[in-house]
Amino acid sequence: MAVAVFGLQFFGVSAQAPASAPAPVFVLNSLDGTVSVIDPVSWTEKKRIPTGKEPHHLYMTPDEKSVIVANALSDSLTFIDPRTAEVQRTVTGILDPYQLRFSPDMKWFVTVANRLNHVDIYRWDGHKPTLVKRIATGKTPSHLWIDSKSTTLWASMQDSNELVTIDLATQTLKSRVPTGTMPADVFGTPDDKTLLVGLTGGEGVEVYDVGSGTPRLVKTISTGKGAHAFRALGDRKHVLVSNRVANTVSQIDYTSMQVVAEFPGPSGPDCMDVSKDGKTLLLASRWAKKLTVIDIPSRKVVRQVSVGKSPHGVWTLDHAGRN
Secondary structure, rough: OOEEEEEEEOOOOOOOOOOOOOEEEEEEEOOOOOEEEEEHHHHHHEEEEEEEOOOOEEEEOOOOOOOOEEEEOOOOOEEEEEOOEEEEEEEEOOOOOOEEOOOOOOOOOEEEOOOOEOOOEEEEEOHHHHEEEEEEEOEEEEEEEEEOOOEEEEEOOOOOEEEEEEEEEEEEEEEEOOOOOOEEEEEEEEOOOOOOOOOOOOOEEEEEOOOOOOOOEEEEEEEOOEEEEEEOOOOOEEEEEEEOOOEEEEEEEEEOOOEEEEEEEEOEEEEEEEEEOOOOEEEOOOOOEEEEEEEEOOOEEEEEOOOOOOEEEEEEEEEEOOO
16 A cells, blocks of 8 residues: 655635625636636636646535646646635645545545556545555546545546446455446436446447446437536536537436436537526636636526636536535
């Protein structure tokens, strides 16, 4: 078992913004190595925060005290205050963090090394990660999901077309099953019985029964070419999937596993977030260097905000529920 504690670099944190002020929207610009900070009232970019090389995903800690940017080529994590947009600290020595996720109980912090073909499992003490186990996987691990009990991790393998299951308590790889072409994001239903996998190399979403151990494919939902990233609407019934090639976003009812609505998704739609009131969809238009804002009730694009090159992750503190 490998054990390591990684270095931290601390920066000053400004005073808290007024409680009544809406939290900013963060858009990660992968090719610029920056994060755009967007004012959700004026819909203007207020500043850009330098991070590290090739940041691809960001994630909010379960206590919502930090937004973490994973800088894959810099082997580092940038922690940002989700309300003041000030850098809190940088954690170094995290090897190739491409995508990241916390267990709901905050005991585990997991990253995938997209170019190095492994999953890293860390213990989390509320401030810093300590490496517990590095697990060799299939080729090009892409996205993660952890169940609500913080016991099981699933990860997609983008180039070996697999879904792997890892037991967090023992840090062991329990199973691997074949998937369709280029599996990307994964989403688990609140009851921990079903897992959805987006097929970026295909035209839809695979549905797996994970309630009784090894994942079992039960259905494929046709959504559009390049099904990629998920975001729940927060009503514990619907989840959105961005179809990067089709330039659409599909709304799936995960109680019936049917597509029930479709939204425009201009210029390579990627990661998304949903406003707390469930009325606004925030979408990274990756090929246009834009944040696209969509009115959910009317299913129409209402504005676009210019950001940096290859916008990827989108996150805000004022968000709808993640299930």
